[in-house]
Amino acid sequence: MIHPVDLIERKRNGEELPADELAEFVLAYARDEVPEYQMAAWCMAVYFKGLTPAETLALTDAMVRSGETVALGAAIGRKVVDKHSTGGVGDKTSIAVGPIVAACGVPLGKMSGRGLGHTGGTLDKLESIPGFRVELTTEEMIAQLRDVGVAIVGQSANLVPADKKLYALRDVTATVDIVPLIASSIMSKKLAAGGDAVVLDIKVGDGAWMKTLEDARVLAHEMLDLGLRAGMEVTCLLTDMDQPLGRAIGNALEIREAIDTVRGAGPDDFTELVLDASARLLAYSDLGIDVDEGRRRAETAVADGSAYATYERWIRAQGGDPDPHALPEAPVRLAVTAPRDGVVARLGALAVGVAVLELGAGRWTTTDTIDLAVGAVCFAKRGDTVLAGDDLAEVHARDEASAQVAVDAILAAYTIADAAPAARGIVLEVIS
Numbered sequence: 001m002i003h004p005v006d007l008i009e010r011k012r013n014g015e016e017l018p019a020d021e022l023a024e025f026v027l028a029y030a031r032d033e034v035p036e037y038q039m040a041a042w043c044m045a046v047y048f049k050g051l052t053p054a055e056t057l058a059l060t061d062a063m064v065r066s067g068e069t070v071a072l073g074a075a076i077g078r079k080v081v082d083k084h085s086t087g088g089v090g091d092k093t094s095i096a097v098g099p100i101v102a103a104c105g106v107p108l109g110k111m112s113g114r115g116l117g118h119t120g121g122t123l124d125k126l127e128s129i130p131g132f133r134v135e136l137t138t139e140e141m142i143a144q145l146r147d148v149g150v151a152i153v154g155q156s157a158n159l160v161p162a163d164k165k166l167y168a169l170r171d172v173t174a175t176v177d178i179v180p181l182i183a184s185s186i187m188s189k190k191l192a193a194g195g196d197a198v199v200l201d202i203k204v205g206d207g208a209w210m211k212t213l214e215d216a217r218v219l220a221h222e223m224l225d226l227g228l229r230a231g232m233e234v235t236c237l238l239t240d241m242d243q244p245l246g247r248a249i250g251n252a253l254e255i256r257e258a259i260d261t262v263r264g265a266g267p268d269d270f271t272e273l274v275l276d277a278s279a280r281l282l283a284y285s286d287l288g289i290d291v292d293e294g295r296r297r298a299e300t301a302v303a304d305g306s307a308y309a310t311y312e313r314w315i316r317a318q319g320g321d322p323d324p325h326a327l328p329e330a331p332v333r334l335a336v337t338a339p340r341d342g343v344v345a346r347l348g349a350l351a352v353g354v355a356v357l358e359l360g361a362g363r364w365t366t367t368d369t370i371d372l373a374v375g376a377v378c379f380a381k382r383g384d385t386v387l388a389g390d391d392l393a394e395v396h397a398r399d400e401a402s403a404q405v406a407v408d409a410i411l412a413a414y415t416i417a418d419a420a421p422a423a424r425g426i427v428l429e430v431i432s
């Protein structure tokens with residue numbers, strides 16, 4: 001029998017909690033036997049005192065045990081790979097990576113979430129495709145992985161229910177940005193969802209949970225450690241989220257950009273991340289190849305059209321219309337123009353993410369409805385030279401008034417300077 005007050009007090013005082021007590025606490029919370037206010041107080045104690053590696057492991061293990069687990073690789077008789085991001089602005093990477101690795105013969109099965117706050121969610125993006133079904137049963141997902149090689153679906157209600165509850169609570173109690181809680185939240189879902197290997201994209205910068213490379217490294221090592229203990233192969237890519245990824249931010253706009261990228265016409269930074277993540281996933285597969293060969297195969301799949309053909313098969317398999325012309329379009333478009341000549345020194349990811357959220361593309365709370373067509377396309381990115389009056393970006397809005405607000409906010413997100421900033425690639429570090 002656990003006593004939540006005692007556990008909160010001991011964590012507040014900086015004690016390490018025994019694994020069995022911690023597990024019982026989390027499982028009781030998942031069964032609604034611990035009130036939200038006590039779990040909230042415990043999370044805040046963790047914010048200040050942290051968790052030891054043993055506690056993080058016990059928490060992760062309990063979260064996995066709170067619901068069902070699947071073994072996708074065992075079900076289809078081949079290694080299944082997965083990809084996950086800690087969340088950013090303009091991040092549609094999985095939507096392009098899935099068909100590329102599947103075109104190379106490697107199944108990618110992924111359970112995704114919805115967007116919250118300034119970070120978008122893969123499920124919302126996919127739902128901007130007319131007819132697309134995010135809710136597949138596990139049997140349907142397995143069949144689709146066998147037939148098409150890619151399935152991206154919503155997290156089933158029975159998978160890691162403890163995390164579902166805890167993440168929602170953390171979101172409204174300022175306790176999301178805690179490294180061991182993020183690590184256990186993400187890794188519990190990866191472990192329960194049954195992939196054999198995963199590439200974790202840890203975003204670093206003002207639009208990410210991890211603001212510094214140092215924090216991102218700590219998170220990477222915690223997740224690698226959890227993966228290792230569970231026998232899952234994990235690579236962490238630490239990637240730049242000081243500016244939006246690619247050009248498009250907003251659900252349907254991002255799907256268009258993912259399609260362009262799968263067809264070989266995507267923006268440079270996004271293309272680089274997609275090919276890098278794809279190469280590493282291919283190296284983890286049953287193909288028996290290294291990352292360099294993985295890169296060559298990923299590039300070939302894009303160049304010869306097989307990645308796009310796989311995209312079309314995948315979208316149709318989940319009930320959607322793969323034609324980019326079928327995507328919803330916002331009625332109002334307004335340009336953001338450069339106020340002076342110069343070089344883009346900065347384009348704040350957080351500011352752009354919030355501007356797009358305010359347009360209606362995202363949600364402040366989990367019950368908000370979203371506008372799938374609105375968003376922004378940032379043509380000018382860090383290091384680009386611009387002339388006064390050039391289009392820096394274009395806002396896609398439901399009406400003129402909201403468009404104008406977004407134009408002002410996105411203009412304020414740009415810093416135009418005389419000198420070019422130091423060049424920086426999209427992948428900042430690889431830890432595996």
Ligand code: URA
Binds near residue numbers: 087167
């Ligand atoms: N993404 C998750 O799934 N969990 C977190 O705690 C943070 C980001």
